[in-house]
Amino acid sequence: MLKVDSLSVRYGAVQALDNVSLHVAAGETVALLGANGAGKTTLLRTLSGLVKPASGAMILGDAVLTVGAEARVRLGLVHVPERRRIFGGLTVEENLKVAASAWAGAAADLSGDLDKIYAFLPRLKERRAQLGWSMSGGEQQMLAIGRALMARPKVLLLDEPSLGLAPRIAQDVFDRVAEIARQGVTVLVVEQNTALALKVASRGYVLETGRIVTDGASTALLNDPKVREAYLGRA
């Protein structure tokens, strides 16, 4: 479903990604692990079109991705950014509504989709008229996910959904992610919390200073010493 082929990204003189290749099959959930600064966020931002690669290709379905960010959303590729970035000055419901821009005209009736999201994330329904900035971290994360769902994603990119959340709430979030995956959405989740990520994912990649150093089935990665090294650095 999603394929990355020898992708390289540079920020000025810094090589953020170096010949990265990975793939996610349709319906799969794959984890992308690595320490801070490894390049995980860069990879997602390049996939979603915010960053231009220096070389390499990205393929969604059978189409090579060359269009801009908004167009990729229309193709079904939705990126939930790091730190949520919900629209603080908009209400919950407005946050959800604007997320349908990719497939809905200005006058479209969104009640069907909204009902589905509210059913899936009932806390959002409670707070539908509340302004985004007034919600807690966990609620914002739910909103971010709800927003992404409104965009009718085929492939969902999640950037550190557990960041800043208490363990129980983070678990809650990942339960939702698992549910979404069960509905058939392809998921690529970036996480520092390896345990959480590898529980929902079937496979994983480990990124270190812009390169894939390891990949494999979740169970294997959980016990792989290289994974630990990637986080803590070589002794």
Added chain:
Amino acid sequence: MRFRNHAFALMLGLLPAMVATAGRAQNEDEIVLGATCAVTGQLAATGLTVFHALEMAVEDVNAAGGVNGKKLRLVNEDAGSSNSSAVTAYIKLVQQHKIPFAFISSYSPQIIAQSTEIARVGIGAMHAGGATDIEALNNSYLFRIKPPDQVNTKAVASVALDDLKKKKPGLIYVQNDYGQGFARGLEEIFAARGIAMIKESYGPGDNDMSAQLQSLVNQGADVLLTAGFNRDSALVLRARKALGITLPVVGQQALGVSATTDLLEADELTGIYALVDAVLDERKAYDKTDFLRRYEERYKLKPDPSFITNYYDGVWMVADAIKQVGEDPKKVRDFIAGLKDYNALTRAYTTDAKGNMTNDVVIVRYAENKVQIPVRMFSALSGAAAPGPDQSASDDTTPAAPTAAPSAIKAAMQTMFNGIAIGCIYALLALGFVLVYEATGVVNFANGQFVVIGAFLGISGIAALGATVPGTMLALAAMIGLGILFFFVVYRPLQTSPVVTVIVGTIAVGIIVQNIGLLIWGPLPQRLPSPFGVTPISVSGIVVSAHIVAVIAITALVVAGLYLLLYRTVIGARMRAVAQDAEAAKLMGINVAGIYALTWALAGGLAGLGGLLMGPVWFVDASMGDALALKSFAATIIGGFGSVPGAVLGGLIVGLAESLGAAYISSTYKDALVFLLMVGFLIARPQGLFGEARGDRG
């Protein structure tokens, strides 16, 4: 390395200097007459009209056979809009051409600046600057071709005291060199007659002088004296009519010229006294040249008799001088200095010791339909009122009953109403700022100029389509298009640049837009027709006109409409989302570029609407943009940059401050107060009244 660059830079700079050195080769069989008229910038309004007069005069002289068998050639160096540029123009003129005589700027500070060079070079120069300070220079090469301001002030005082027999003159004047000089002069004259003059002033860019007029009435004035320029004098007369003030009015030349009277209705002028430099008697000799008609035909401008004919005469006089004494500048200068009862085309000139070539002015009064009736000639030399054909007319200018001063409450309400009306225009501008800033992070410094262009487009649109409403709609559509154009041509390329680059970029666009406007529509003020009526009517003591009510109503509708758009529609939510986090908006599939274009289109439309609403009542000219922009900046800062209700409130506050400040604090310093308020907010509470304290983008 870098130091090599510095030397290189200095060389780069010297190159053009060396190029500019080359003098122009002079033809042996022509005589060059030099001129420094301002043809660009704010002073172009008078500069251009003078230049045209000189042009036509030179052609007429050549058509009549030239001078001593040679043709005259007019060379003009643009005096520009600053004193410095006027001096530069003069230096360039005399360096590159051998001229026997020059016709210089008619703007007093420029003349004072040029004076030293003129004396040094020793070539006679004719000008129409009225300030008394010019005499103080004691420059024997300066010749004033129109009556000095002293004569005008004496004439005005004479009408008030001798013709109308009034005791308490109230002067309303414009805050610039001209107005200030006039005020000073008048005060002295009245003081010498034991009369205290009351005065109020207004800024050149002001729109509403009601407060000042009302104040004069409240202080017991029994005659109104005015000293200003075109647009502002028209606004004074309009306000006077609107307030129902029946006091007689005596004004100076600004009230005598079509640039002012074209902006007014006939009944706003009836009974008003004005000064003109010459009454063009159809029976006089110059009619043979049919000068004024030809001027209007050729330049599509109604010539201002005060300036045009004087400069026209001046050229003929200089031509005659050269014919009689040759081309030596000193001899020409002496000839001009010695003129006595020289019969030129419009009058007889006698040069006095101070270089004034004429010391008379004609007092006129407006009858119905803007017809000027000469009352009498006022001569500073004789001083006393010489009886004229229309002396009897002065009796019926005294009103039957004195104007009753309205109650303090009514006056306050009128002032507030006026303040709200002009505040609406500021609010529309401020809204444009806020929308664009919110969505794109850009402060569009060109917004003020857009408003002016909107009004100009309205005039052209109405002229082109022949009907007011369709013309206005066309102009509005064009402004929306301009906004979108701005998005593509300016915003897009500068999107990723640092904040100051964008600021300087929008400033540059403002300069471009303003000067294109000047080139296309000219420097004179214009009045826009309105689909609503502009005639003032009194509603329970408050004077309103249908148009002003429309201004307030339309602004309210626009604000409501914007509110609905932003807070009740999905597109509005998308706009706000983009404003808050453009990147996240992209990730949600929102067409961010489309939202930007929409925002700029809206901003263009708001500015255009502002201009179309402003034009009919407050008139418009190319130099207004800066003052408008400054006031709306203040409005946006006070209201809060990030806030739509803030913009509206800020606009209303600034409008009210202007009106109330003029009425109750100080008409001279009211603008300073507004800006102090702005700076105060910036220091103490930059988010304004309504904005949220947010980390600055920048």
Added chain:
Amino acid sequence: MSADKRQLIWLALAAALLAVAGLTLEGYSLRLLNLALLNVITVIGLNFAYGYCGIIHLGQAAFVGIGAYVTALTTVKLSWPLWASVPTALIASAVFALIVSVPLIRLKGHYLALATVGVNVILELVAKNWIEVTNGYNGVPGIPRLTDAWPAVPTEKAFLPIVGAMALVVIWLALRLRHSHLGRAMIAVRDDETAAVTVGIDVGRIKVLAFTLSGVVGALSGVLFAHYTGFISPTDFAVAQSILFLMMLVVGGEASVLGAILGAVALTFLPELMRDLAAAYVSAGGGEKDVIARMLKDGYLVVYGLITLAVLMALPKGLAGLITKLRGARS
């Protein structure tokens, strides 16, 4: 050869070039050169605040005005000698800049720009309306001129060595500052304020210093201007002038003494160049009244704006950046 010595040699060369110009050029070109040099001084001052320190300053003309008015009023109305009036003018400007900068430096971006505009406008209004002191719009004539000391020499020729010497001194000082500790601190503040704080730079103090320096150098230009033209009026120091100064700096290339020089010189000569082009167009057979001729002659302000815009879009480092590129980045 040390950098300092090289610096002095190039400055000496520049001085020689100016001398040649002074001896060979005619009054009008010299006048433009004099005005350009005055602008060079003003814009180098502005560069401290904006170029080095990142303070968006749309009020430099106000400081030029303070310098001009203080020296003009003290010499004309109080008959002070120059050695008293000039330092007073510079000190007055410094004090005013200090007072104004303290609240202003907390602002950023366009808020700061608007605040400086506000200051400029307020000063303008005071100069125009406080008639008893400033003589209002009619300005202050009869200011003693520096060139009166050599009455036999034409004004423009006599002034060139004065303004040329001052310009060279200011350029030299600016270059020294650029490579001093203070200069580096200023640039650090401009590049990344947060980082500057972490390395112990007192950002507030640096900004106040930069702004004050800018004001004093601007005042110096104003003093020279007043004693050159002999007549000043409020319109000489309006916001429009401040905008022009910033445009000169941006077009020339900010954060660079070279840029300040290039921008000031180029934009001072531009209207003249355009008029020359118009004249050339006409003598080459073009119609005097057709669009091109009109644009070149009367539309120079439009071209000003277009050039500025073009530089902003295509040459972010301005003309100085272009030169550096053309001569190969060897620095």
